[in-house]
Amino acid sequence: MDLTLSDEQRLLRESADRFVSETYTADHRRKIAGDPLGFSTNIWKQFADLGWLALPISEAHGGLGGGAIEIGILMEAFGRGLVSEPYLSTVVIGASLISECGTEAQKQDLLPKIADGSLVLAFAHSERQARFDLAKVATSAKKTPDGWRLDGHKTAVLDGSAAGQIIVSARNDDGKLGLFLVPRGAAGLTSRDFPRLGGGRACNLDLSGVQLPADALLGDGSDALPAIEAAVDRAMAALGAEAVGIMQTLLDQTLEYTKIRKQFGRPLSANQVIRHRLADMAMQCDEARSMALRAALMADAEPVARSRAASGAKAKIGRCARFVAEQSVQLHGAMGVTEELDIGSYFKRLLAFDTLFGGSAHHYRRHAALGGRAIQA
Template sequence: MDLNLSDEQRLLRESAERFVAESYDADHRRKMANDPLGFSPAVWKQFAELGWLALPIAEECGGLGGSAVEIGILMEAFGRGLVSEPYIASVVLGAALIERCGSMAQKQAILPKIADGSLKLALAHSERAARFDLARVATTATKTGQGWRLAGSKIAVLDGHAADEIIVSGHIHDHQGPSTRIGLFLVSATTPNVAISDYERLGGGRACNIELSDAQLPEDALLGNGHDALPAIEWAVDRAMAALGAEAVGIMQVLLDTTLEYTKIRKQFGRPLAANQVIRHRLADMAVQVDEARSMALRAALKLDADPVERARAASGAKAKIGKSARFVGEQSIQLHGGMGVTEELEVGAYFKRLVAFDTLFGGSAHHYGRHALLGRPTVPA
């Protein structure tokens, strides 16, 4: 298998890295951290002009038909700049679920707007009692004469405060009674009886909790024909984990480069820190972890079109491995910077916070080691 980047992929990487280097400096990140929105609408518009919002969307729906590998290239560049725009929530999760579950009318109405930046989506699926189990959904969607009635609570909705439409999951209760089917519903942020409380995320960006108190929705709020959406949700979350893994690799690379440069100029007892063999060994270990994490993120991206078990094992394996590597690289970077590593003068702490957030998002390493092992068990005949 040829794992070298194509000419188009190299151009995408170069343009993304150049844009991030020019647009995301320390002052911009501090400004976004104090912004109630958490990101810049002007930058989001630039994303649309560059074609990044249309990248994974199918060509027949106004997109560019890019693969998960291109998304990974883009996300690694985003990691270098600690980009806080809602790309994962709106494009990687939201657009993917519309494309997988929506009717043709819904796709044609929504996906072009995502591509041009005029519509932002978010996925509200996680619940307090679920503990990262995607199949555990307590929110209910009851069929009424006018449409649907949603009741329940959602937590940790990425960038839900900024979304124009929120994709909410709920167990379907229709004329046949309660079922095991999970449906996805489009809920406008201005829908009555929908309460959104947002908060700052560790490492930048914002998230929110959502309370649905018998929210009334029209009949066409249901995505598609009401088939069980759980397989699509698992597929979309695996896509998001692969993309977030690539972002973590970009963050780890910045920490490695920053630490390497610092140990060359920081002197102790008249010699640079990098002249110490023990320090060199630590830097080499950090470099190995970054390379291994990059390989796992690429493997997860390449396996996203495989069968569900193979795809899920690749995504969970990458999440677990990259989470462990990210914590190692972050901790070594802070330690080798000494007291400066935890000051606001340097951004080492900000990058480390984003890695800590990555390690827990969609489940930590322990959760995904367990998922990987469970999926690897041979099927026992009934």
């Protein structure tokens, strides 16, 4: 299999790396940390101008028709800069759900707005009792003469406070999962915002008698669970690429530090034990990169193969990321946990990655269960 990047993909990687290195300085991250949105609207507009927001959207709906590999290239660069813009929630998840479930009229209305940066989306699916099981949804959607009424609670909604529309999953009277577009500020919708570990913001949502028009339902009312699973699998592949970017940055910074930090008149890197630990970090980075690439390559495969690849990547990269982060902090000594260095911020983002959409233990179990389904098939 030829895994060489095409000319267009190489140009995308070069432009993304250059933009992130020039824009996402330590001063910029400190400034954004105090912003109530958790990101810069000016930079979001630049994302649109660069075509990044249109990347996975079909050409028929104002996009560029890119795939998971291109998303992975971007997300790896985003990991290097600890980017906090709502790319995952809006483009990777939101645009995917609209493309999979929406009617043609909804696609024509919403997808071009995502591509030009005028619409930010959030996906409200997780619930406290679900424990990362995508099928466990207690939020209800009752049919009314004028449309729908939503009642329930959602937790850890990424970028919910910044979203113009929130895609909320709920069960209708037939027990099917539906996806509903809830505008920010809708009557009966209460949001409790909080900062995310490692940058960005999220919120918990309470829906109490939220009234929606009939066209708030995405699509024709078919069960949305397969589309949700596909979107989350693509999100995990993208997050894996972001984690690889973070891990590589930690390795690079740690390697540079051990070359200039001297002890007993010699640089730390002259110590054979330190070299072994750096080699182990490099090996973990390469293993994680391979798993992230596999998940991206399988993003459009049949559901069982796609989900096994995504869960396998999430589980393996989670373990690799924790190892690299812990080694980096330890090799920096006490400096690794100070605000003067970015090491602590990268470490926090990797901890958040390990729990988002389920930790390693959850995905080892999911991978094994899906393996049983594949054997039976």
